[in-house]
Amino acid sequence: MYSAKVMDHFKNPRNVGEIPDADGIGTVGNPTCGDLMSIYIKVRDGRIEDVKFKTFGCAAAIATSSMVTELAKGKTIEEALKITRNDVASELQGLPPIKMHCSNLAADALKAAIEDYLARKNGTPRPARVDHSCHIEHEAHEF
Numbered sequence: 520m521y522s523a524k525v526m527d528h529f530k531n532p533r534n535v536g537e538i539p540d541a542d543g544i545g546t547v548g549n550p551t552c553g554d555l556m557s558i559y560i561k562v563r564d565g566r567i568e569d570v571k572f573k574t575f576g577c578a579a580a581i582a583t584s585s586m587v588t589e590l591a592k593g594k595t596i597e598e599a600l601k602i603t604r605n606d607v608a609s610e611l612q613g614l615p616p617i618k619m620h621c622s623n624l625a626a627d628a629l630k631a632a633i634e635d636y637l638a639r640k641n642g643t644p645r646p647a648r649v650d651h652s653c654h655i656e657h658e659a660h661e662f
Contacts, residue, residue, distance in 0.1 A: 525612070529578040532581055534570055535572065541560060543560045546558075558571075558628040
């Protein structure tokens, strides 16, 4: 059973979309099993000024993507790097144990976007990282 907060973030996701001129992009997941998350960040003066996501996955994947963007917006790069899967799950008032991997994917997507931003800033752009480990198969929705 999902909490009311998970259902709210699933039905009314925040910060959906792409940032065309993103400073960093992180993609994690495995489209074969239904979870694929991309996080886009725009950074100004060391702070995440804007953050958006596109996720293909279950209700928990969409809710955790939405929540991680809410947690990251306005944070410094250093603060955003400290956001954990437990922070995401806690802010959503918990997730079923079988869905905790979604909070991990959301935190990993944010970290991948920050790593991409830092690499670009240092002049060494890298392709977005994709984790090919499959956690569980389930019905997928796209936002």
